[in-house]
Amino acid sequence: MGDGHGTHVKTQRDLAPWLFLVALGGCVAKIEFEGSEESSSSTDAPPTTTSVSSTSASSGTVATDTSSESTAESESTAESESTAESESTGGLATWCLETIVVDGESPEIPGVADVDGDDVPELWAAAFDNGTTTLSPFTVAIDGTVEALAVSVREGLFVRWADIDGDGLDDAVFETADQTRFWLQGRSDATLGEDPLPLDLSAITTIGESWSDANGDDIADVMLVRADPATVELWIGDGDGGFALTAEQEAVGVEEFFGYAEITPSGEPPFLPEVKGFALAAENGAIGFGIERALAVITVDSSSTLEVSPATDYRPWQQVIGIGELDGEAPADLVGLVDLREIVFWHGTAGGGYTPQVVASLQDELMGAAVGDFRGDGTRDILVATDYGAVFLYPAPVFEGFAGVEVSGTLEQRSYYTTIDVDGDGRLELYTTDTGQPAQLVRIVEC
Numbered sequence: 001m002g003d004g005h006g007t008h009v010k011t012q013r014d015l016a017p018w019l020f021l022v023a024l025g026g027c028v029a030k031i032e033f034e035g036s037e038e039s040s041s042s043t044d045a046p047p048t049t050t051s052v053s054s055t056s057a058s059s060g061t062v063a064t065d066t067s068s069e070s071t072a073e074s075e076s077t078a079e080s081e082s083t084a085e086s087e088s089t090g091g092l093a094t095w096c097l098e099t100i101v102v103d104g105e106s107p108e109i110p111g112v113a114d115v116d117g118d119d120v121p122e123l124w125a126a127a128f129d130n131g132t133t134t135l136s137p138f139t140v141a142i143d144g145t146v147e148a149l150a151v152s153v154r155e156g157l158f159v160r161w162a163d164i165d166g167d168g169l170d171d172a173v174f175e176t177a178d179q180t181r182f183w184l185q186g187r188s189d190a191t192l193g194e195d196p197l198p199l200d201l202s203a204i205t206t207i208g209e210s211w212s213d214a215n216g217d218d219i220a221d222v223m224l225v226r227a228d229p230a231t232v233e234l235w236i237g238d239g240d241g242g243f244a245l246t247a248e249q250e251a252v253g254v255e256e257f258f259g260y261a262e263i264t265p266s267g268e269p270p271f272l273p274e275v276k277g278f279a280l281a282a283e284n285g286a287i288g289f290g291i292e293r294a295l296a297v298i299t300v301d302s303s304s305t306l307e308v309s310p311a312t313d314y315r316p317w318q319q320v321i322g323i324g325e326l327d328g329e330a331p332a333d334l335v336g337l338v339d340l341r342e343i344v345f346w347h348g349t350a351g352g353g354y355t356p357q358v359v360a361s362l363q364d365e366l367m368g369a370a371v372g373d374f375r376g377d378g379t380r381d382i383l384v385a386t387d388y389g390a391v392f393l394y395p396a397p398v399f400e401g402f403a404g405v406e407v408s409g410t411l412e413q414r415s416y417y418t419t420i421d422v423d424g425d426g427r428l429e430l431y432t433t434d435t436g437q438p439a440q441l442v443r444i445v446e447c
Contacts, residue, residue: 095375096447097391097409102431102439104146109416110138110433113161116190117169120424122149123431126158131177133158137190140431142423144441152192154184162211164199165239166219173199173211183241200242210263210278214300223278223298225261230254230282232263232298234306247306254282254294254311263298264320277323277332284314293318295346297332312346312354315339322371326380328397335382340365343384343394359394360384360404367411371396372419374444376427383444385411393444407444414440 110123115137125136133156137149156174159181164171169186174196176182181201185193201222214221214234222235222243230251235243261282278298283291292314299307309331312318315338322335331348338344342361346354359382360366367385374381374393382394389410414432421428422441433439 094447095393095405095407095444097407097411098443098445099409099412100142100144100441100443102140102144102146102433102441110418110431111161112418112420113170113186115161115170115172115186115192116188117167117186118424120422121420122190123420124161128157131155131157133174135172135192140422140439140441142429142441149190152184154192154196156182156196160211162220163213163218164197164220164237164241166213166217166237168218171220197241212278214278215304216302223263225251225263225280225282227261230261230280232280232306232308234300234304236304246304247300249306249308251280251282251296251308252310254280254296264323279320279323279334280308280311281318281320282311292316295320295334295336297323297334297348299332309348310352310354312336313356315342315344318344321369322380322382324380326371326382326396335359335371337366337369343369343382345382360392362386367413368417370419370428372428373426374428375446376425378426387413389413391444408447411442412440 110125112121113124114121115124116122120139122137122139125138127134127136133154135152135154135158137151139147139149141147152172154172154174156176159173159175161170162173162183163169163186164173164183165185167186169188171186172184172192174182174184181199182196183199184196187193210223211220212223213219214223215236219237219239221237223232224235225232232249232251233245234247236246237243261280264279264281278300280296280298281293283293293316294311294314295318296311297309299309312334315336317339318336320334321337321343322333324332325348326333326335326345327347331350331352333348334346334354336344336346343359343366345357345359347357349355360369365387367387367389369385370383371380372383373379374383380396382396384392384394384404386392389412391407391409391411393405393407395405411430412432414434414437416434417430417432419428420431422431427443430442431439432442
């Protein structure tokens with residue numbers, strides 16, 4: 001974000017729903033899916049996972065006069081084994097990775113927004129040079145076909161996408177050299193308005209901004225966090241570029257942070273369609289000295305009443321990758337990526353706290369992790385990829401004892417990944433690209 005205050009602010013890739021970093025080459029790690037206890041080890045072989053294929057009873061030599069009993073017993077055994085295995089895998093089918101090569105040139109780091117409001121987002125490449133931003137949008141079909149859209153060239157630095165006026169079309173927020181911000185209205189033909197419109201943000205000069213609709217009126221609001229003490233503020237948008245401070249609450253259990261805190265989702269590209277809520281992440285250490293982060297769920301009702309839950313325990317370099325009732329019960333839960341090695345599911349409790357459950361743990365770093373509907377069934381899953389390209393699925397609602405399902409296929413390493421629903425069918429795909437390599441669409445399909 002271009003707030004111009006010299007603070008440590010995360011980029012769009014840090015806030016993406018698919019949190020990827022380039023893994024160390026040659027490292028092969030074992031990932032273990034667990035119900036509650038932490039465990040990690042290093043190995044040269046792929047991790048052991050739960051099979052999702054049906055188990056059939058083996059046949060053998062049976063005497064004629066006991067064939068009916070043996071058959072019944074065999075069928076009973078097969079049924080019980082199949083039932084037990086189905087329960088251990090959540091009743092999932094076998095899933096495979098499908099990789100589709102994207103035609104034509106693709107920018108290395110495109111943002112994602114739905115400027116024309118058709119529920120099928122566009123990819124937007126932003127290039128800043130000598131005080132001018134060039135925005136080059138394009139769409140990608142599920143077969144990999146690319147369609148280039150009209151290019152926009154504007155004075156100022158592009159900052160983020162947000163629906164400022166609540167018309168269902170994403171608008172573009174820019175910042176000038178003197179840190180004055182303005183917005184350009186999105187149009188139904190995926191172009192931007194010519195006239196810059198003012199944003200009344202004179203009082204909003206801090207870190208950790210989140211631009212998203214907080215009170216359900218479809219207009220972008222600004223939520224932010226201030227330090228000493230850590231306090232969350234809610235600024236409600238009026239639909240014309242004005243914002244009014246409506247509520248504020250101190251974060252309980254969050255220590256004074258040193259230079260960085262964020263509220264997820266950020267409202268920046270890439271678009272975060274599967275993040276259902278807001279979360280605070282605040283640090284308790286200085287850069288380079290073992291930074292830890294605590295998380296807290298932020299809720300806002302239709303009357304703009306703000307509530308910040310008690311924070312989780314501090315964990316090293318923890319980032320939010322999922323928010324919502326992922327265990328099927330209220331209150332909301334959190335999913336954190338910890339130190340790029342663990343996925344921790346924080347079960348929200350009735351008392352306002354959280355109970356941690358380690359979903360995945362490994363010795364070496366994860367290539368990435370995400371929460372979203374990757375199977376197109378309306379549920380949200382936790383997806384994890386190891387540094388050697390193995391992908392594992394941990395479906396919601398999360399329950400104890402599920403061992404995880406390995407998705408058949410290998411995810412190729414790229415420098416940029418984001419989640420996007422390219423055809424608007426509700427199933428998220430991964431869009432991946434790298435310098436000198438063709439972009440790819442990767443999705444999970446039933447084998």
